Amino acid sequence: MNVHAPPKTPRYRTLDMPGILAFLSGLPDIAQRLGATVAQWTIREVSDGNLNNVFVVDGPRGGVCVKQSLPHVRVDPSWKMPLDRTFFEAAYLRDIHPLVPGLTTRCLHFDPDLFVLVVESLAGHAVYRTALMSGVDWPRVVPDIATFVARATFGTSVLSEPFECVFDRQAVYARNQTLRRITLDLVLDDPYHDHPRNHWDDARLDDVVGRIRASHGVRRAVDGLRLRFLTCPQALLHGDLHTGSIMATATDTRVIDGEFAIYGPIGFDCGMFIGNLVLRRFADLAPDAGRRCVADIQRFWDTFAAEFTRLWAAAHPTPSAPSGPCAFFVPDEGDASPGRAAFLRAVFGDMVGYCAMEIIRRIIGYAHTADFDVIPTHDTRTARRRAALAFACGLLDAHGTQGDVEAAFGALAREDVKGV
Template identity: 50%
Template sequence: MTAYRTLDPEGVKRFLAARRELAERLGGEAQDWTVREVSDGNLNLVFLVFGTTGRLCVKQSLPHVRVDPDWKMPLDRTAFEAAWLRRIEPLVPGLTPAFLDFDPEQFVLTMECLDGFVTLREALTNGADPIAPSRILGGFVARSAFLTSYLAQPFEAVTPDLAFFSGNTTLTRITVDLVLTDPYREHPRNHWLPALDADVAAMRSDPQIIARIGALQERFLTTPQALLHGDLHSGSIMIADHDVRVIDGEFSLYGPIGFDCGLYLAHLALAHAATTDAPRKESLAAAIKAFWRTFCVDFLHLWKTQAHGADLYVPTTFSNALHELDALRTRFINGVFHDAVGFAAAEIVRRLIGYAQTSDFDHIQGQQSKADRQRVALSFACALLRDAPADIDAFTEMLHPQANLRITTLPETT
């Protein structure tokens, strides 16, 4: 047992050289290997390692937030990411990096190298097709959620994972605070463009919005429907050609399925607000619909074909109520949609005015233009929180700024 030490490129080589199976994958000797640090999140070190015959990705937890070394972080989150990856990989073959190794003393996760991939966020900013990956991600969420849920198996198969992932309190605390609480109150971690002052004040004094956020806090903490990714934004997704991979499962926990759906929808909506190009907007709106429809179709198909032995909606009790079973399935999906709408809104809000913002608006020239685009996104989010759309078509209709005039005009006219 060795004490935890933060890795540097030489340390990465020593770490891998000491692990025969990983070293053999790289090929050659340690001095032949190239290490490239690609850390860009706030919580981890990430290295890509290139050998003579293979390559690897090495990820290690940092003991503090990168930009704020006083904000200490327990190291165990890589353990949750490793557990998530091992649990999810067989359920969604080809849609995650391959798990290779986890070292619980150095909190080092070694996995397939996704060199040549870029984040979906970067790809979207550069004009990549949003529809094809969104369809794939709809299927990813459907499979990973359904197959880890109570709908797919006896409850005894769920509770050990529920118990384990409920220990992931460090990163769940971040979601509870930074996504679902702080943006709706004064907090030094919040920040936004001064031009949005009135919008933020109006949002915080809107009782409907505050009530909806309260209800979402309850849904997030007390609805363990399935094992969630927990941070499914466009920076947690890597793409290359037609290959899509979901990474960074360190926020994983049992929660409402709509949380994963909502985060993904939020980031398509942010990209939509950040562009002024009409065909591009149409394409992002189509991607939103493609994600949701694929999720629904795949989730329902799994439910109808792979629910053997589950304790919910037990088929042997429903022989005289097949129509009602269909209705219950629709109600379940509608419930996921309602959650998704709320969590999408909360994610958009926090990416505009909370601690960890998004780069989607970085390319916009001029503070005023940037604030205008951000106000469109914030108004959309506030409208979602005030009056939830009934379906995905209504959701995309609300992407048009004129649909959500109230929040953009209210603070300026009163």
């Protein structure tokens, strides 16, 4: 089966728990991975996102995670959806796993009729957002995610491969139009005007929202970032890289849920992740939360830039691609290549902008995060959300002028960061 050619007429049905077990029992490799017989397997539903049914199945030898696309949004059956989400996730895993084998899961099986994806189980891991909300500090996760983004994006770009290979892959993900539309609408458009999908629970945010929408600087930045999202296919993106798309332990980090995979600007994945770190900073009442957040952002950017630069410097022509990736830099300039520096400056600018847009949409858009739910009083939650919105508004108002982490994010370290 060619994972890069989604079937047009699947014989689809939604599987319940007994159906999942029966399905897996018919896959010899998966059944062997689980061990024993189906009667000795256990299954539990762990669906947590908005879109799909997800189950974990365990047997005497091991476990697997099973995801099936639904013909609608899981949390809103009236919102109809195509079934090809798991197709694109399977394609994404197969494209990036060779680049980041220890930082994601392996696609074990994809069924093109049922749109069922089977991957390695991460039952011993925690959702990174949940871990952060519980006060866990796992210093390895941030540099791991930076390494993941650097390797996955560089390795799927024209900096690494002949353009023919990249263009063929782009053609596959160009068909992921439904989820690109969801991202465009929910992240990059809806929050900046009245829309029934937007919502927030306190009228004391109304004036902040109004100021964001009225700011010419914000609108200019939003328009530019929206255009880059649609017209700058630099590399294959995860497309939804928030802290809920990461499973982690103190010693291991895995990126999951790649169904939003598209080609786009590299800074988008960077910004989605950084935006969720900033959301966590405003939801964390600890006095050193801001300092830790800035340190994490600096660590992310330094690790990403160093790894991306290392990969770029190591790229060289091959017999099959004699005029391939090295056409994009001058070898004798070394790591200080002005071309590389300019490229990374553009990625940084995108990261800052998309970070701000992620913060805003997670507070006033369709899909909020749970980070603020742990704050004990409603007044404090509202104050912290106001502060986060004000900070994001400032990032967009000044977009393009922040040259480094300190300039863009240094204010987060101040304990007196307040709402507008």
